[in-house]
Amino acid sequence: MWGRTGRSSIKLKSEPPKVSLVRDIKESDVDAIVKFARSKFDVIIFDLPDEFNEIVKTALDNATKIVVLSRGTEGEFGRMKEFPYEFLTVFVRPEKGVKKYVKLLNLRYKVVSSFSKEIEEIDDFIFS
Structure with missing residues (x-):
């Protein structure tokens, strides 16, 4: 995930180092991440995998x-x-x-x- 607060400030949050760390992530977790990130950043970018599952769908449903x-x-x-x-x-x-x-x-x-x-x-x- 990548966030930008104005043109001059960029903060990066990289993916977890192992898939096992996000194995149990749920759609509600993605919703919470987006809600929190929107309160802090003007732009949020998710680099999503080339697959279509419920987690990816939730991230896309939250996209502007x-x-x-x-x-x-x-x-x-x-x-x-x-x-x-x-x-x-x-x-x-x-x-x-x-x-x-x-x-x-x-x-x-x-x-x-x-x-x-x-x-x-x-x-x-x-x-x-």
Whole structure:
């Protein structure tokens, strides 16, 4: 989880070092984490796994914006097609042929060559 309080202050809370430490996490725990974090931060970012379970669903249900980072592979587009939420997509060095899928899925997107070098443009895209 990542939180930002204004443009100048960033605080990071990384994931637990072992899966066994979060094995018993419940949806209500995610709700409580989000509620607490919203009282402290302007922006909260969860880096979620590439799976769809109740914990991930709860995090997504609490989101005000969802951003998908993608390389634009065929498999990723297949999952995007089935994704039941509205989202923005940031393609980092996408594969060829990405435009046909973008048009087919009617995606709101930005293409960048480097996430770290173009973070300001990504920030503008996400928060505009």
